[in-house]
Amino acid sequence: MQGLMTVFYKELADHFNSWRGIILFITVLLVSVFAVLGPSGALASIRAQLETPVQYGFGRFAFLYLFTTAGEDLPSFLWFITRFLVPIVGIVLGLDAINSEKNSGTLSRLLAQPIYRDAVINGKFLAGVVTIAIMLTTTILIVSAIGFNVLGIAPSSGEIARLLLFWGVSILYGAFWLGLAMLFSVYFRSVATSAISTLGIWMFFSFFMSMAASLTANVLAPMSQTPTTPELLKNIGVQITASRFSPIMLFGEATTVLLAPGERTAGEMLQLYHASGARWMPGPLTLGQTLLTIWPHLAIIGGLTALLFAISYIRFMREEIRST
Amino acid sequence: MSKLAKQLVVQTVDLTKNYDKTTVVDRLNLRVEEGDIFGFLGPNGAGKTTTILMLLGLTEPTSGTAHIYGYNSTREPLKVKRITGYVPEKVGFYEDLTASYNLAYTARLNGLPEELVIKRVGESLDIVGLSPVAEQKVGEFSRGMKQRLAIADILVKMPKVAILDEPTSGIDPEGIIQMLDMIAEIAKERNMTIIMCSHQLYQVQRICNRVGMLVNGKLVIEGLLDQLGREALGGGRLRIEIKLAETTSKLVDCVKRIKGVVSVERSGDLLLITCQDDLRAKIAKAIVDANGLLVEMKIQKYALEDIYRKYFREA
Numbered sequence: 001m002q003g004l005m006t007v008f009y010k011e012l013a014d015h016f017n018s019w020r021g022i023i024l025f026i027t028v029l030l031v032s033v034f035a036v037l038g039p040s041g042a043l044a045s046i047r048a049q050l051e052t053p054v055q056y057g058f059g060r061f062a063f064l065y066l067f068t069t070a071g072e073d074l075p076s077f078l079w080f081i082t083r084f085l086v087p088i089v090g091i092v093l094g095l096d097a098i099n100s101e102k103n104s105g106t107l108s109r110l111l112a113q114p115i116y117r118d119a120v121i122n123g124k125f126l127a128g129v130v131t132i133a134i135m136l137t138t139t140i141l142i143v144s145a146i147g148f149n150v151l152g153i154a155p156s157s158g159e160i161a162r163l164l165l166f167w168g169v170s171i172l173y174g175a176f177w178l179g180l181a182m183l184f185s186v187y188f189r190s191v192a193t194s195a196i197s198t199l200g201i202w203m204f205f206s207f208f209m210s211m212a213a214s215l216t217a218n219v220l221a222p223m224s225q226t227p228t229t230p231e232l233l234k235n236i237g238v239q240i241t242a243s244r245f246s247p248i249m250l251f252g253e254a255t256t257v258l259l260a261p262g263e264r265t266a267g268e269m270l271q272l273y274h275a276s277g278a279r280w281m282p283g284p285l286t287l288g289q290t291l292l293t294i295w296p297h298l299a300i301i302g303g304l305t306a307l308l309f310a311i312s313y314i315r316f317m318r319e320e321i322r323s324t
Numbered sequence: 325m326s327k328l329a330k331q332l333v334v335q336t337v338d339l340t341k342n343y344d345k346t347t348v349v350d351r352l353n354l355r356v357e358e359g360d361i362f363g364f365l366g367p368n369g370a371g372k373t374t375t376i377l378m379l380l381g382l383t384e385p386t387s388g389t390a391h392i393y394g395y396n397s398t399r400e401p402l403k404v405k406r407i408t409g410y411v412p413e414k415v416g417f418y419e420d421l422t423a424s425y426n427l428a429y430t431a432r433l434n435g436l437p438e439e440l441v442i443k444r445v446g447e448s449l450d451i452v453g454l455s456p457v458a459e460q461k462v463g464e465f466s467r468g469m470k471q472r473l474a475i476a477d478i479l480v481k482m483p484k485v486a487i488l489d490e491p492t493s494g495i496d497p498e499g500i501i502q503m504l505d506m507i508a509e510i511a512k513e514r515n516m517t518i519i520m521c522s523h524q525l526y527q528v529q530r531i532c533n534r535v536g537m538l539v540n541g542k543l544v545i546e547g548l549l550d551q552l553g554r555e556a557l558g559g560g561r562l563r564i565e566i567k568l569a570e571t572t573s574k575l576v577d578c579v580k581r582i583k584g585v586v587s588v589e590r591s592g593d594l595l596l597i598t599c600q601d602d603l604r605a606k607i608a609k610a611i612v613d614a615n616g617l618l619v620e621m622k623i624q625k626y627a628l629e630d631i632y633r634k635y636f637r638e639a
Contacts, residue, residue, distance in 0.1 A: 003433055006429070105414040105415055108382070108412040109411075109412060109416065109430075112409075113481075114406040114435070116402070
């Protein structure tokens with residue numbers, strides 16, 4: 001335990017003292033603030049939204065607009081968090097966790113100390129997760145403060161609950177990317193290789209997954225020239241299922257349901273259609289219903305994270321560490 | 325002369341390590357006693373580092389056991405690592421952090437209380453002469469300084485045994501001698517048992533009292549350094565071979581009379597002379613004085629080096 005805490009404190013201090021950590025932190029803050037406050041950021045759209053008459057109780061979640069509304073030219077804060085910020089932070093914190101210590105010869109010195117070997121990998125993982133948590137806390141608080149100040153809306157208790165959940169889910173999501181990066185840092189000796197592999201996976205999921213999903217859908221459920229409703233539904237169904245192989249999509253769906261309870265994702269609509277035959281169920285979901293909807297998403301992200309970490313853990317524990 | 329039996333610090337029994345089908349360490353029986361400075365010699369790839377990894381419990385032996393101070397290295401690695409300091413061959417430090425922070429990290433990993441951490445770090449840096457650069461980043465250090473820092477790194481935990489894997493690699497000749505003398509001094513002052521791996525014979529001869537030579541995973545010689553010199557290696561004596569145009573018993577006699585000559589053998593027109601020192605000049609003079617005709621003179625120096633070279637060539 002003492003070994004774990006020593007490694008944890010050192011890694012945490014490293015994350016915040018190194019240029020890498022500082023630059024990462026500044027980037028995250030700047031992008032987040034810019035997404036909301038920037039010249040073509042979300043604020044104008046939010047004002048317009050707030051002026052439209054309240055429909056189906058949309059206005060009840062006005063504070064959350066800050067996080068989910070896209071600006072004129074800029075995507076929403078949520079989009080940045082989902083696609084870029086959290087994955088990049090997780091990847092950058094983990095991509096050289098183990099192999100850089102192997103290459104610099106510090107790992108054999110570290111393992112010659114009276115600590116259990118897993119203290120090293122656990123301590124590093126924990127320090128990464130806590131760093132992600134600190135960054136997310138700061139970011140969410142700053143964006144909230146801006147909203148508070150500029151728009152003059154205070155969050156309701158329901159909104160606070162949703163934000164807390166969003167915070168927790170985002171940390172889990174960050175842990176997934178951290179785990180992925182650490183997995184490659186255990187397997188590949190070269191930092192460049194592990195970095196490229198992790199970034200490659202991120203790029204595939206981030207940019208090419210939707211393409212791959214619609215391609216799959218068109219092969220598995222081809223549509224005619226004038227598609228009928230069942231054809232269309234089948235195609236969309238396959239497309240959604242395929243794209244859910246991407247953790248980015250899973251997290252995106254989950255957080256959209258969490259933070260924009262009045263809107264419906266395509267997946268939700270399909271689910272509703274199959275369940276009740278209804279096309280459209282007006283009104284925001286309650287918190288309980290929201291959790292029920294996103295529960296499978298969270299379970300999958302959590303399970304994937306645990307799996308990735310377990311593989312790295314086992315490999316690291318069995319590996320022979322030589323200094324040459 | 326008889327001393328009480330010293331405590332056994334390192335003991336391996338039939339220690340064996342196979343990688344796939346190649347045997348890297350083959351039924352190694354190693355014994356190191358308290359207070360020894362044990363020179364672990366061997367060419368590259370002889371299995372020295374693998375042996376060390378097994379001693380520290382960093383890799384599991386295929387068969388056999390290793391004990392340090394009675395603790396089983398495979399089953400109780402934490403106890404072993406608490407009393408053993410290890411400097412790996414390519415020792416590394418966190419380059420962005422200061423020398424004292426690097427050492428403090430080691431101290432904390434060893435569970436030292438915080439007030440002791442600073443004290444120990446200061447003392448250790450003092451011993452290796454790095455106090456003036458304690459607050460400098462290790463990235464700015466030269467290779468020699470890093471090696472000294474590595475010694476300080478093991479002093480921080482005050483081990484009973486120190487295992488140094490090529491502690492002098494990459495240092496200039498002057499630095500090597502300083503380093504070796506420093507290791508010997510520390511060992512003496514703190515009564516620390518030291519195992520030093522090297523493939524540089526003269527380094528081992530300088531400070532070690534016992535040596536073991538590992539070739540292809542097997543211990544080919546092992547023992548006290550001076551004993552090895554006397555017994556196995558031609559008595560540390562010199563053999564001089566001379567060729568004469570004509571050999572007479574008179575000439576043989578006059579060579580035998582030279583002080584320091586142990587024996588003279590005659591085979592044809594060759595004389596094989598065994599002596600304590602290099603007596604070539606005196607022998608030549610004696611032969612010339614006795615009107616002998618000296619055709620050729622060769623000297624064979626027997627030392628640990630010959631055996632070492634012989635095995636190295638084979639390896």
